[in-house]
Amino acid sequence: MHIAIFNQHHHNPDCPATCRHYTFLQELAKRHQVTLITSNGWRSIRITNKYSWAPKGVKLHECEVPYANRMGVLQRLFSFAGYAAYSFWKGLIMPKPDVIWAVSTPLSTPFVASQVARMRNIPWVFEVQDLWPSFPIEMGAVKYTWMQRLLYRIEKNLYNNAKHIVALSPDMTAYVQEVGISAAKVCTNYNGTDQDQVDAITEQQVEALRQKMNLQGKQVVLYAGTYGRANDIPTIMQAIEKMAADESIKFILTGNGYYEQQLRELAARVPNLLLLKPQPRPEVFKLFKLADISLVTFNDLPVLASNSPSKFYDSLACGTPVIVTNPGWTRQFTEEHQVGWYVPAEEPKALTERISCALSEPEAIKAAGARGEAIARKLFNRQELVQEVEQVLFAAAKV
Template identity: 65%
Template sequence: MHIAVLNQHHQNPDCPATCRHYSFMAELAKRHRLSLVASDGWRRARITDNYPWVPEGVELHECKVAYANKMGIAQRLKSFAGFAGSAFKRAMQLPKPDVIWAVSTPLTTPWVAARVARLRGVPWVFEVQDLWPSFPIAMGAVKGRWVKQRLYKMEKSLYQSASHIITLSPDMTEYVASLGVSREKITTNYNGTDLPLVDAALPQEVEALCLKHGLQGKQVVLYAGTYGRANDIPTLLQVVEILSGNPHIHFVFTGSGYYEPQLRQLAQRMPNLLLLPPQPRTEVFLLFKLAALSVVSFNNLPVLAANSPAKLYDSLACGTPVLVTNPGWTKAFVEEHGCGWYTPAEQPDAMAQVIEKLLAQPEALLQAGARGEAIARKVFDRRQLVLQVEEVLARAAR
């Protein structure tokens, strides 16, 4: 079948990104024709040049639209609108596909997909990566009651218009179903991780990385991800300071985003914080294997509890237990499978106490890590998750 993919935020493994769709498209292109409509916004984020920008067999139809995590609200809106206009034009020019697969965020991407699908008489599948507009509204990025009502109305109409909806977490599925969408129309497909890349991170490379950064004998707490407004970074900054007196605990942060200047300032003052630049996909697994514990943190906002954070999957697949701050499905998951712990968001003293207590129990950490790796290999393997997405697309096309 011919699958048209609309994704503003296309990235490849040379970028510091999860690359879910790169992995999926690489597999699907072996059996189907794929046309990708994407922006070039993340090309500038490439750190290495080890992978083609799109997988072999994927036809790229690129829109020149800038984007970066550091952008303010006005810049992001301009980027979203720019991609919507360009993507609509390119999608209309494609040979008629059998199905359109639209990846949100932002909500403007599925909006384009719905318009193209209606005009061309083809079905479309809506993949929900974050809950929009609930997320930007909760973050204060959307002002005005009328605007909010219009966005919620648009969201619901898109769920109704789509042939099928893919969500990345059970809580997202519950949210969509709560809007009156039939559960038969919704499939939960975890974000997942790339086990071949996990396995390629060899012990000797992990040891070399440890020596390079002088982390021998240290218990490393890792934060690998966006330093964004939603990631509770101010709490993590305070935790680093609180635990600076413990010579055995060392924090490693890798990523970029809004709070990067504050992190740089803290790293200059605190000897227990190593701040690394963003890492390509292949390298970040070495850091997860180096760490004794990783932190998956978000602000104390109900909408963020539905998130499907890539670092959760990557960490567990590497055998590193996680400390989560979301009270939603991630808390339930790590507690059910004994592969992590929960501490409330925006409570630095509580988080510091939990971290110090956990790192004093190395055997318990190892056991939790082993349980996490086992469940990750069972349910988070993208080579299996893509088969579920393929079936959803095939059913929609039929």
């Protein structure tokens, strides 16, 4: 089977980001012909060079289109438009695939894929990573009502035109069904994590990292992810300041994004914050193994309750319980399986109290971590999740 994947935001394990599609393509390329149409936006933040940029066996088509989390609305639109034009052209001239796999975000990616699929009479599968246009609309990036209606209409048409829809969380699946799409046409495939990389980390490596960072006798609270405008970073910053006098606790933050400068200023002012540069994927897993608890925070917006954050899966796979602020499926999952705790978003006092309470019960942390590790092995291993997507692609292509 020849699979063509349209994905603007490709990255590999050398980057400080989740690598769902790298893992998936690596596995699929063992059995299929795979073509990746992407941009080079993430190459500039590649930290190491231990991995090939695209997995072995993947035919890579890549355009020069910059992208960064700190970009404003206009800059992002230029980035989206640049990739859309390139992927449309490549989609029309590449050898005809059996199926197209389009990864959102942004919504322009599946839109272009759908046009190529229609013009070349190819079935296509729509992977929903975040709910667009709901996300930019609720974040205030799309202010005109007529534009919002247009984008929602495009979204609905894309759902209708796709052969199948893969959603990365149960709440996303429910949303797609609520807009009128048949349940038979939608499946949930969790974002997941790279269990093999988790298993490769040794206790000696974690202890060496603890020594290197002078964390002996410290309890560690980790946030590993984007410092974006949707990630409720100000609440974390306020919690850090409130707990600055407690020398037994160290907050470790690693990532980049919109609030990076404010975090640097905070780290220079308080003793309990260790701000690290972005880390390649294997090093991030070491940090999760090192931490006592991790934070999975987002703003108080309805659309964010449905998201599928990689740090949630990574933390549980490493045996580290989570504090989540989403009232959606992650809260339900966390409480049902007792793998962490829920705190309402944008409430620094509540977050501070929950961190203090959790850290005061080391046996509860250990038990929650063990439960999280067990459920992650059962549900979140990408080596198994890719097989579900492979079957979706097979069914769509009918080869």
